[in-house]
Amino acid sequence: MSGRSRLDAFVVAAPGLEALLLDELTRLDVRPARAVKGGVECSVTWPQLWAVHLRSRLATRVLVRVWRFRATTWGELEAGLKGVQWGEWLADDAVLDVQATCSKSSALYHSDAVAERAAAVIGRPAGDQVVQVRVLDDVVTVSLDATGPALFKRGWRGPAGRAPMRETLAAALVLASGWDRRSPLVDPFCGSGTVAIEAAMIARRMAPGRRRSFAFQQWPTFSADAWGRLLRGADGDVIDRCPPILASDRDDGAVAAAQENAAAAGVGEQVDVQRRSISDLTLPARAGWLVTNPPYGRRVGGEGGGAGAGAGAGGGDVRDLYDRFGQVLRASGAGWRIAVLAAKETPVARLGLPFTSAVHTSNGGIPVDVWCGQVAPPA
Ligand SMILES: C[S@@+](CC[C@H](N)C(=O)[O-])C[C@H]1O[C@@H](n2cnc3c(N)ncnc32)[C@H](O)[C@@H]1O
Structure with a gap:
């Protein structure tokens, strides 16, 4: 496992579901946690991060915040990104999809340009592990998507009908x-x-995430033994x-x-x-x-x-x-x-x-x- 025992996470929910999600996460012993627009900010241990994926019925995905710094120039953006210890988070052969969102109130406000620059600095081949770079009021937050395909994809849906709900x-x-x-x-x-x-x-009491896999399973911090225990615990609850x-x-x-x-x-x-x-x-x-x-x-x-x-x-x-x-x-x-x-x-x-x-x-x-x-x- 990485040196970190607690992680800053943002659990994304559909707008309007934040309060229900906060209640659900609290029942999963995730604390401290705070509902904000679009989701819940919280602190989790690694096993909690995995358990949320297995058990949350309301979350859309979980982003783990790995780095934060100020940047108003390309030079500061590049220097900041070089501070991320990627090896602590990702496998050496991880392939990345670097995405960016910028607020207009930031000096670096052009999302596509920020994404391109960030991908060049990180210097990994393109692939499916999403790295999110968010620039809000000149503060850059780098997050990793722990989830992969959104959590409403439980893995059981076959025929969709014409207007299936999530x-x-x-x-x-x-x-x-x-x-x-x-x-x-x-x-x-x-x-x-x-x-x-x-x-x-x-x-x-069936765990909604029981039938699928998640992005965090490819991370070096993932423990197959601990995950196996979580799965057995979930199966025992049914x-x-x-x-x-x-x-x-x-x-x-x-x-x-x-x-x-x-x-x-x-x-x-x-x-x-x-x-x-x-x-x-x-x-x-x-x-x-x-x-x-x-x-x-x-x-x-x-x-x-x-x-x-x-x-x-x-x-x-x-x-x-x-x-x-x-x-x-x-x-x-x-x-x-x-x-x-x-x-x-x-x-x-x-x-x-x-x-x-x-x-x-x-x-x-x-x-x-x-x-x-x-x-x-x-x-
Ligand atoms: C919005 S869809 C429901 C979608 C569903 N929640 C899902 O996840 O797939 C509404 C459904 O009402 C059905 N429906 C429309 N009129 C009906 C009626 N008079 N009696 C019974 N079902 C009807 C339609 O066939 C359709 O499947």
Whole structure:
């Protein structure tokens, strides 16, 4: 291991998920940690860095800060970069992708030029280990991406459907809903199954990073023995008990994709996927949580009733859909708690429930809210 026992890390989250991520990291014993715009700044040990990758359901990636200095000239940038002990962080044969972002308030404000200059000074062949050089108000921060492909790529997704949501957002939706992990959970607009699969993994305490590899595994500080212990610990935490998780969609292709994805994620037995239109849904008598990402009704048109965020459901159609959804809730949903991911244009009000926004974030570039409410319990 390197001489450092603690690392400065920046755990990146989708905007709006910072507070949920801070809560999750605190539960993973990551301290001190502080939510800032776009993520959480924290101090971690090496095993904690690895454990966050294995266990975080909300993080997008983790950047490790390796060096910081002031630079207002190319000479200062080059001298500063020469101070980084690359051998402490990276294997001798590591191949790098040097990226830069600069604030306009810096003397060195041209990102492409900074990236080029930095790559030349570092002098390693081009490849996939990302080195990030950030210049903010003349302060240069050099970070290494510990993650590789973003953490929402859990390694189980096969067929994507037409508008799959990110696994990190699906997990955020389930966590923000306040689901107790013991009551039934229903997603009647399941698409490729992301919400139901994340819910089953949460209930069974399955580590989301169990099926993939990470950039830090190529670093000289990586310990295969310690990692093996973390994996065995994560496997030991998994429980079989899981409440009923019911996923349905009116689209045959979505149903097939959800079944395939659930099996690949190791929760095929826990997630019950059925082909059903919302009009035919009857909620189980035992009240639980309905957690879903219905068509937004943002894009008008599309080819038929597919899985697009609003495909096949122009403004009027989507109003009908929400009216029918509201009828289902009134008919069989007494006492059910509802969490709906919706865009600004989505007519959530037609569900006829008092809702409050639990999270404001974005999905595929569209600003969205997680609206939470409850159908009145039986009198
Ligand atoms: C935004 S997508 C859900 C995406 C999903 N969260 C995922 O990760 O793949 C909305 C889904 O609602 C389904 N849908 C549209 N109208 C429906 C209806 N009337 N009844 C049931 N499902 C419907 C579509 O087929 C689509 O799969």
